Amino acid sequence: MKKILKILCIFVVIVTCNCSRVLELTDKFSEIRKDGGHWLVMFYAPWCGHCKRLEPIWGHIAQSLYKTNIRVAKIDCTRFTGLAKEFGVSGFPTIKFFKVDQDFTYSGDRTKDDIVNFALRMSSPPVQDITRPDSFANIKNSNNVFFLYVGVQEGALWDTYLQNAIKLQANAFFYATNVDIASQHITIEEHPSALVCKESSCYFYTVDGDADVDHMNNTLNRWINEERFETFPKISRGNIHDILHTKKYVVIAIVEENKLQQISPEMLEFRDMVESVIRKNRDKYHKHFQFGWIGSPELANSIAMTVLPLPYLLVLNSTTNHHHIPEDEPTQLTVEALSIFLEQIYNQSVPAYGGNSFPVRLYRTYFEARTSIGDMWKGNPVLTTVLFGLPLGFLSLILYSICCQDILDADEEDEETEPLLQHEKKE
Ligand SMILES: *[C@@H]1O[C@H](CO)[C@@H](O)[C@H](O)[C@H]1NC(C)=O
Ligand SMILES: *[C@@H]1O[C@H](CO)[C@@H](O)[C@H](O)[C@H]1NC(C)=O
Ligand SMILES: *[C@@H]1O[C@H](CO)[C@@H](O)[C@H](O)[C@H]1NC(C)=O
Numbered sequence: 001m002k003k004i005l006k007i008l009c010i011f012v013v014i015v016t017c018n019c020s021r022v023l024e025l026t027d028k029f030s031e032i033r034k035d036g037g038h039w040l041v042m043f044y045a046p047w048c049g050h051c052k053r054l055e056p057i058w059g060h061i062a063q064s065l066y067k068t069n070i071r072v073a074k075i076d077c078t079r080f081t082g083l084a085k086e087f088g089v090s091g092f093p094t095i096k097f098f099k100v101d102q103d104f105t106y107s108g109d110r111t112k113d114d115i116v117n118f119a120l121r122m123s124s125p126p127v128q129d130i131t132r133p134d135s136f137a138n139i140k141n142s143n144n145v146f147f148l149y150v151g152v153q154e155g156a157l158w159d160t161y162l163q164n165a166i167k168l169q170a171n172a173f174f175y176a177t178n179v180d181i182a183s184q185h186i187t188i189e190e191h192p193s194a195l196v197c198k199e200s201s202c203y204f205y206t207v208d209g210d211a212d213v214d215h216m217n218n219t220l221n222r223w224i225n226e227e228r229f230e231t232f233p234k235i236s237r238g239n240i241h242d243i244l245h246t247k248k249y250v251v252i253a254i255v256e257e258n259k260l261q262q263i264s265p266e267m268l269e270f271r272d273m274v275e276s277v278i279r280k281n282r283d284k285y286h287k288h289f290q291f292g293w294i295g296s297p298e299l300a301n302s303i304a305m306t307v308l309p310l311p312y313l314l315v316l317n318s319t320t321n322h323h324h325i326p327e328d329e330p331t332q333l334t335v336e337a338l339s340i341f342l343e344q345i346y347n348q349s350v351p352a353y354g355g356n357s358f359p360v361r362l363y364r365t366y367f368e369a370r371t372s373i374g375d376m377w378k379g380n381p382v383l384t385t386v387l388f389g390l391p392l393g394f395l396s397l398i399l400y401s402i403c404c405q406d407i408l409d410a411d412e413e414d415e416e417t418e419p420l421l422q423h424e425k426k427e
Contacts, residue, residue: 020059021066023073027080038123039098040065040115042074043084048092050110060112061119070119097122097170104170109238121173126165130177133184139175140185144199144230146173150182151192156213160220161194167221171242172228194220196227203227222247226290231282232275235292237299244318248290249345251278254312257295270311270331277338288346290318298371305354305367313338315345322352 025032025041033039042058044051062072077084077092087096087103095106097119104122108114127149130136139146149161153176165174179191186195186202194205205223207216225245235243235252243250253274255267263271271293278291285291294300300314301307303323308314313333315324324345326333333341344350354360 021062021072022058023071025073025075025080025083027083029073029075029080029083030086033098036100038070038119040070040072040119041096041098043077043087043089043092043094043096044074045078045092046076047078051093054093054110057110057112057115061115064112064116065119068120068123070123072119099123106170107238107242109236118170122169126169127162127174127176130175130181133181136177136181136185139173140197140200143173143197145228146175146197147224147227148182148195148197148202149174149176149192150179150188150195152178155192156216157192157194157220160213160217163217164221164224168224168228172224196224198227199231229290229292231278231291233292235294235299236296240299243290243292244316244321246290247318248288249342250316250318251289251291251342252300252314252316253291253293254297254300254308254310254314255293255295256297256310261295263295266331267311270333273333273335274313274338277335281339285342289342301371302364302368303354305360305364315342317352320352321354321356323354324350324352 029041040061042051042054044054058072058074065072075083077089083089087094089096093110095110095115097104097106099122106115106118108118130139130148147161147165149158152158161174161176168174179188182188186197195202196205197203205220207219226248229239229243229246233239233243235250251274253271255263255271257263274291274293278285278289297308297310300312303316304314304325309330311330313326313330317323324341326337326341328337341350354364
């Protein structure tokens, strides 16, 4: 009887939206999640524009995860404010993955593939064992970047690898395998060892200095944070903070993608030129520079706090958030000029702009507000006028009535209204 009640209860709580496979949750969720199971949940507010944009994507995500043990759901935080508070939701939409007694917040781009990958990764153990030689090839094909531990699963390296995998599971794929299987794909010189496989090449983690646990713990963590990005990733508001954790200079090619993610030929040529520098000289630049590109100029403009011409090149210092820009026109930039520029940045002989000091942050906020109002105006002048015009109108009315009270109280005012009344009376 109790069981039936419980099942009924769950049915009442989970109202399936008949338009998709997304479950609409209520505040009973904090109870339900204690039963275990894996949940991918969007915390949303009905009025939020980003949530509306995510809505159809969320439906597709639910569809792709339908055959897995991950349940895809959403919670209206304006109705269930208690839940939002309980899970520390401060912005909308917030995407979280729940398992057992842990929850993880998603911080990447809100695309279907990225979110599905995140959910699949979170629903697996932090380190996944590769037990068959052919699964190695599959993993290589489906992941651009993943970490691999080769050797017996004991000792200092294994302990630190496992701990980091648990901590960074939301950010990267971690695997483990034995020497036999790994040797079929990679030359393993010593084991146990940890390596990162990136776009068809693998690179080993090497401990310089002491091989004690503390030192290894620190260096392995730093190494994972440095290595978990592709050689030339697309940088967005979602991942830029993670990329700054590399503590390297971030070299960014800025181009503009249209709605179909197409880039004009001359911008594409520029981006390819920047990409070729890191691809051909990985050994030279990899240690101190992380390369990447931005497809939406607004992000770059907000870093530089000005409207940049396109295409453009920006180098960000990830510790101070200062940025460097080339003296020449970026379109004239050649591979040679770029490498000289990077050397000058490295030996700190070029000027740095911006940064993260209080006045700069203030100015950046002002710049972003100004730009977003400008964009709103371009997108919907009427709404913008109403939104900003009405309060301004009221404000000026109030100011007018305060400053010009004597004018309002003046006799002429009465005279003006009077004829009107008389006129009415006549009719
Ligand atoms: C590694 O460092 C973290 C903190 O950064 C700490 O919590 C953890 O216990 C350390 N692990 C080992 C094996 O020392
Ligand atoms: C950033 O700037 C600081 C201060 O000038 C410098 O010490 C550091 O090496 C620079 N580079 C990076 C990648 O942080
Ligand atoms: C910095 O690097 C540039 C380019 O290689 C070089 O011309 C310049 O002399 C260097 N400056 C210092 C202070 O080392």
